[in-house]
Amino acid sequence: MKEIWVCDVVEEVKNALLEINVRSDTALRQKMLDALVAEESEAGREMLTQILENYVVAEERRLPLCQDTGMVMAEVRVGSEVCIRGGSLRQALDEAIRLAYREGYFRKSIIADPFFGKNTQDNTPGVYFFEWVEGDHLEIDLLVKGGGCDNITTLGMLEPGSTPDDVERFILRELDRKAALACPPLVVGVGIGGNGAYALFLASRALSRPLGSSHPDPRYRELEKKWCEDINRLGIGPQGVGGRVTCLEVRIETYPCHIASFPVGLVCSCHVFRRKTLRW
Amino acid sequence: MVSNMAGREFILKTPLGVEDILALRVGDRVFLSGELYVARDATHRRMLSEVAQGKELPFPVHGAVLYYAGPTPPPPHEPVGSIGPTTSRRMDPYLAFFLERGLRATIGKGERGEEVKQLLEKYKAVYFIACGGAGAYLSTFVVSQEVLAYEDLGAQALFRLLVKDFPLMVAYDAFGGDLFEEGKIRYRRILLYHRENSDKGE
Numbered sequence: 001m002k003e004i005w006v007c008d009v010v011e012e013v014k015n016a017l018l019e020i021n022v023r024s025d026t027a028l029r030q031k032m033l034d035a036l037v038a039e040e041s042e043a044g045r046e047m048l049t050q051i052l053e054n055y056v057v058a059e060e061r062r063l064p065l066c067q068d069t070g071m072v073m074a075e076v077r078v079g080s081e082v083c084i085r086g087g088s089l090r091q092a093l094d095e096a097i098r099l100a101y102r103e104g105y106f107r108k109s110i111i112a113d114p115f116f117g118k119n120t121q122d123n124t125p126g127v128y129f130f131e132w133v134e135g136d137h138l139e140i141d142l143l144v145k146g147g148g149c150d151n152i153t154t155l156g157m158l159e160p161g162s163t164p165d166d167v168e169r170f171i172l173r174e175l176d177r178k179a180a181l182a183c184p185p186l187v188v189g190v191g192i193g194g195n196g197a198y199a200l201f202l203a204s205r206a207l208s209r210p211l212g213s214s215h216p217d218p219r220y221r222e223l224e225k226k227w228c229e230d231i232n233r234l235g236i237g238p239q240g241v242g243g244r245v246t247c248l249e250v251r252i253e254t255y256p257c258h259i260a261s262f263p264v265g266l267v268c269s270c271h272v273f274r275r276k277t278l279r280w
Numbered sequence: 281m282v283s284n285m286a287g288r289e290f291i292l293k294t295p296l297g298v299e300d301i302l303a304l305r306v307g308d309r310v311f312l313s314g315e316l317y318v319a320r321d322a323t324h325r326r327m328l329s330e331v332a333q334g335k336e337l338p339f340p341v342h343g344a345v346l347y348y349a350g351p352t353p354p355p356p357h358e359p360v361g362s363i364g365p366t367t368s369r370r371m372d373p374y375l376a377f378f379l380e381r382g383l384r385a386t387i388g389k390g391e392r393g394e395e396v397k398q399l400l401e402k403y404k405a406v407y408f409i410a411c412g413g414a415g416a417y418l419s420t421f422v423v424s425q426e427v428l429a430y431e432d433l434g435a436q437a438l439f440r441l442l443v444k445d446f447p448l449m450v451a452y453d454a455f456g457g458d459l460f461e462e463g464k465i466r467y468r469r470i471l472l473y474h475r476e477n478s479d480k481g482e
Binding site: 040041042043044046047050051053054057058061062063064065066067068069105106107108109119121146147148151169172173176180181182183230233234235236237239240241242243244270271272 | 287307349350351353355357358361363369409411414415417419434435447449459462464465466469470
């Protein structure tokens with residue numbers, strides 16, 4: 001058995017949250033530079049330039065990249081040979097958020113109850129998914145997303161037997177109406193299969209992949225590429241001002257599904273793409 | 281209507297006058313100096329309920345500019361935290377109330393409802409966008425920040441900002457122009473088939 005102490009988890013998750021809210025990673029910077037080169041619209045280029053400037057200012061002045069420092073999502077995979085010591089992982093994640101959001105002067109955006117709650121004042125709790133897997137590792141995918149891009153999350157229960165073209169049409173139609181509200185250029189997660197709830201989870205999980213990664217199956221890799229190109233033909237552009245670059249990447253995750261249904265989850269991240277995977 | 285989208289540049293100071301507004305068209309860039317009043321959903325609800333109880337608005341609304349934002353707390357080494365725009369559409373229901381009282385402009389991000397365009401034409405006002413998700417960059421144009429009212433609302437308190445050359449773009453002008461719509465028409469390279477009646481709208 002491998003022993004992992006929750007105090008170590010707290011420390012590393014805290015540091016990761018402090019980092020991803022302030023520092024854009026190299027891959028994201030490169031993506032945005034590429035976008036600036038590809039963008040034809042003057043207004044779109046202006047927005048991309050400000051996004052690039054923002055990376056520099058945030059890092060230099062230790063300010064969050066976006067004032068909406070989000071609700072933290074963590075997807076946790078616990079190996080069967082792992083023994084968690086000193087407390088629960090849920091408590092550890094909450095504690096890491098509490099510490100990071102205080103230390104980083106991040107915004108506390110969580111209310112304790114949708115109808116009757118007050119602000120929890122420490123940005124807890126996050127949203128956690130736990131999965132038990134084989135092996136002796138603990139892995140945590142952290143994703144920080146603001147409210148603006150979460151508000152365009154959509155579930156489509158399509159007709160059974162839907163084709164890739166049907167799914168693409170659904171995605172394009174939804175994004176055509178909603179993408180400008182979610183701070184494009186976006187990273188688009190598409191979950192196909194499972195049931196309704198699971199399709200949304202898959203779409204969310206797709207966002208946890210690092211930039212530049214693609215689906216292992218070449219058929220899905222092709223679809224990711226094509227859908228991304230077609231989203232960029234919508235003309236929405238950076239911040240919705242019109243232009244060529246609306247989407248940075250499309251990621252697809254799939255799961256077997258019931259013969260009578262065809263769930264498609266659509267979950268997007270704004271251009272401030274904040275993620276990190278931790279592994280013990 | 282498709283305007284020039286020429287992206288002209290204007291340097292403006294608050295409070296804004298009607299003549300300032302009438303000179304602006306969608307796509308114009310504006311560098312705004314002076315005072316901005318920062319408010320989000322809860323701030324708007326509080327202001328409206330206080331006015332309903334007979335209280336005065338906590339800021340001088342005539343010629344004023346409302347900025348839809350909820351900043352991060354300022355760290356000890358900085359005058360302000362990260363302060364980018366939030367989604368404006370959520371504040372649509374409150375807009376008429378402020379326009380009736382002389383508000384000249386709002387700042388936010390994203391498209392708004394059709395009724396907003398009509399209100400802006402009627403009251404001669406504009407809707408600016410600032411770059412969403414660039415809160416650290418935008419903070420460099422903020423000279424000072426103070427809580428004007430509702431401190432208990434935290435990030436949703438009413439703040440007064442003093443800004444210098446705050447970078448904006450005209451998204452809706454006072455003539456019905458819509459930057460999002462014009463941009464999309466201009467750069468669209470794909471045909472979307474909307475299946476019959478399956479599109480239920482928002």
